Each structure stands twice: as structure tokens, then as C-alpha cells.
Amino acid sequence: MKTLFFTTLLLASITTVASHPEVKCSTPRESTKVLLKVKSVTFESQEEAARDVASIQSVRTKYSRNGFTKVLFKGGNKYLFHVKNHKSFSELDDYLVIRSKSGHEITYPLNCTK
Secondary structure (H helix, E strand, O other): OHHHHHHHHHHHHHHHHHHOOOEEEEOHHHOEEEEEOOOOEEEEEEOOOOEEEEEEOOOEEEEOOOOEEEEEEEOOEEEEEEEOOOOOOOOOOOEEEEEOOOOOEEEEEOEEEO
């Protein structure tokens, strides 16, 4: 009985991870573009003079029924990406929170596509 329970639990977690697609997101005015992958996050910042591409592998991901939350640290700041439903994106429900070491926090809506 325990083996059946753990097998079912394992299969459910594998299908949840496998169903999470690569998601392309951007902040308003596309100042920051991000590619959210299953095990990594790739940043692409468009600034006036330079273009910065950074890929971060150490990402914690928490899956919910239809969405996910990814937490990572970059440049001393904590980045939290939240997508409520990866099948139906919404700028009201999908957001990016950037928190500095001193506790200042900025929240941006995300415009996401598959």
C-alpha cells in the first residue's frame, strides 16, 4: 500500500514538472526580459548602452496546481517570479518582486507568453 502511494505521488510530481513550459516574460516597457525554464532563469536586460545576458542555475521552484513561483538571488537582490496559471497568463496575477538586502521591495507586473 505504501509503495502504491509513493509511486502515485512520484508520478504526480513528475507530470507537474514536465507540464511546466518555458515561459518568456517581460516587465512594463520591456526593460527586463526573462526566460523562465524548468531548472534555470535567463535574464536579458535592454538598457541604452549595454545588453546584459545572465543565466542563473540555482533557482528554487515551488509548483502549485497550474502555476509556479521561482526564487533566486542575483547581484545581492532577491528575485521572486510568480506565475499563477501557466495556461492562461494575466498581468494582474503574474508578477516579479525584487527585494534588496536593506528590505526595499519593488513589484512589477509580468507580461508572459509561451
